Amino acid sequence: MTPFSYLRAQSLQDAIAALAAEPGSRVIAGGTNLVDLMKYDVEAPRRLVDITRLPLHGVIPTDAGGLRIGALTPNSDLAYHPQAARDYPLLASAILAGASAQLRNAATTGGNLLQRTRCPYFYDVATACNKRAPGSGCSARTGINRNAAILGASEACVATHPSDMCVALAALEAIVHVEGPNGARALPIADLHRLPGDAPERDVTLDRGEIITAVELPSPRFGRHHSYLKLRDRLSYAFALVSVAAALEIAGGRVVTARLALGGVAHKPWRIREAEALLEGAAPSRAAFAEAADRLLQGAVGLGGNDFKIPLARRAIIRALTQAADGAPQSQSRKVIN
Amino acid sequence: MxxxxxxxxxxxxxxxxxxxxxxxxxxxxxxxxxxxxxxxxxxxxxxxxxxxxxxxxxxxxxxxxxxxxxxxxxxxxxxxxxxxxxxxLGTPDDLHPMQAAFVARDAFQCGYCTPGQICSAVALVAEGQARTPDEIRELMSGNLCRCGAYSNIAAAIGDVMAGAAGAKEAAE
Structure with missing residues (x-):
């Protein structure tokens, strides 16, 4: 690990000022991703700004009937929070599909949003990677690309976003609250993560010095018809090859509202409004689900090692929508896929 | 470092x-x-x-x-x-119930992962989220055992959970 100095922030303004004052500063909270990356010298901040003592904890009901989740809320506390688990079971399920109990205890809500890709070339400092070392090239494009993106990738980068939680947050249309040198602002989660384009070193749209303070969920609508289906190389404790967050409102035998997001396939949770719109007004059926899947996967391309993800994703979308429509969400402990 | x-x-x-x-x-x-x-x-x-x-x-x-x-x-x-x-958690003369259960179930081979397994298992019981064998396995998935003692590890944890549940019923 490259030596660094340590600052324990006493206030949010303290932390924001520290980030602005020293460009080599990084925020640390749970540390489950950043400490790992620092051990590999993928990240080498000159200073760490520890925000864990700031009052950004807690899950609080909002006036709009939703929930405001403090950025420092551990993933496990959120997944097992009684109101969150009852009203947003899709989110709780996605969180429990990710990592391990130990990591979920340490990892925070804000940190989960900002975790970095697990592309093996990003982690291997001996190889070219435009995300780690801009301009050095992309080793994954022609290398081992089993985990690489099939949607929204660029010549410069084919990395995927590794989060499960963010896929559910995308489907639930969460709002991300941030605060920085220019004050506080809120943005839809769809606008937080970005596609790699020609600047893959930038995972998110945040400005320097901005800190995520909370994630807000709109009032709950998908308590009955939802499923988070995650497919990976082993039964547990592995990143998704493909994951699907599916949420439906059904009334009178018709889909009223549909929300559909994919994980493991792109640089950000992948959501296309037109795919959801195809379902709305239709009766739940395999044909309708397949049509939505094809729209969501429109433009998907493989790189060789990840070609299998395209048909896998199509089938996973249909399966997750079927589970959601049936009110039979995928269990995250009993791994049989019904 | x-x-x-x-x-x-x-x-x-x-x-x-x-x-x-x-x-x-x-x-x-x-x-x-x-x-x-x-x-x-x-x-x-x-x-x-x-x-x-x-x-x-x-x-x-x-x-x-x-x-x-x-x-x-x-x-x-x-x-x-x-x-x-x-x-x-315990000493050789005064084992924690989880340590005793691991011994009774022979829940290890080389033993290198065992301290982590036991600390994790103690927390799992305290968390109270696991009820079924599937849930024990899922919530222990952050502890790898390259000797593959998983079935005995899960059984040891199940024993402690059953004991804790029995003790709780007796107290009520």
Whole structure:
């Protein structure tokens, strides 16, 4: 690990000022991703700004009937929070599909949003990677690309976003609250993560010095018809090859509202409004689900090692929508896929 | 980084931890992980270094009662916390019920992952989220055992959970 100095922030303004004052500063909270990356010298901040003592904890009901989740809320506390688990079971399920109990205890809500890709070339400092070392090239494009993106990738980068939680947050249309040198602002989660384009070193749209303070969920609508289906190389404790967050409102035998997001396939949770719109007004059926899947996967391309993800994703979308429509969400402990 | 590799002129930060009930005051570099502090400074070598990247669970300890990977915790960030390691759970003459269950079920072979397995399992029971064998396995998935003692590990945890449930019923 490259030596660094340590600052324990006493206030949010303290932390924001520290980030602005020293460009080599990084925020640390749970540390489950950043400490790992620092051990590999993928990240080498000159200073760490520890925000864990700031009052950004807690899950609080909002006036709009939703929930405001403090950025420092551990993933496990959120997944097992009684109101969150009852009203947003899709989110709780996605969180429990990710990592391990130990990591979920340490990892925070804000940190989960900002975790970095697990592309093996990003982690291997001996190889070219435009995300780690801009301009050095992309080793994954022609290398081992089993985990690489099939949607929204660029010549410069084919990395995927590794989060499960963010896929559910995308489907639930969460709002991300941030605060920085220019004050506080809120943005839809769809606008937080970005596609790699020609600047893959930038995972998110945040400005320097901005800190995520909370994630807000709109009032709950998908308590009955939802499923988070995650497919990976082993039964547990592995990143998704493909994951699907599916949420439906059904009334009178018709889909009223549909929300559909994919994980493991792109640089950000992948959501296309037109795919959801195809379902709305239709009766739940395999044909309708397949049509939505094809729209969501429109433009998907493989790189060789990840070609299998395209048909896998199509089938996973249909399966997750079927589970959601049936009110039979995928269990995250009993791994049989019904 | 092990503390023995201390670099000349490196910043030292004071940190106070309560480890297995004993208050420990140290000065450390910010880069020292909780795992290295426990093993190299406090010589509590029951906590194992396996992958050192949060993938194997051999370093699992309880911080303020919650199980975490000590290899991914910067010790300076845990200033003021309560830490329990395998050495704090029981002794050879007075085993923790989970340790006794692991012995009774022969829930290990080489034993390297065992301290982490036991700390993790103790937390799993305290969390109260696992009820079925599938749930025990899922919530223990952060602890790898390359000898493959999983079935006996899950059985040992099930024994302790059944015992705890029985004790609770008896008390009610």
């Amino acid at each position: 092990d503390q023995n590799d201390r670099r000349p002129g490196a910043e030292l930060v004071p940190v106070t931890l309560v480890v297995n009930g004993e208050t420990r005051r140290l000065e450390i570099e910010p880069a020292v992980t909780l795992l290295d502090l426990l093993r190299e400074r406090l010589h509590l070598t029951g906590t194992k270094k396996g992958c050192d990247q949060g993938q194997c669970g051999a370093c699992t300890v309880l911080v303020d009662g919650r199980r975490v990977n000590a290899c991914l915790q910067l010790a300076v960030m845990r200033d003021g916390c309560d830490v329990v390691t395998i050495e704090g």
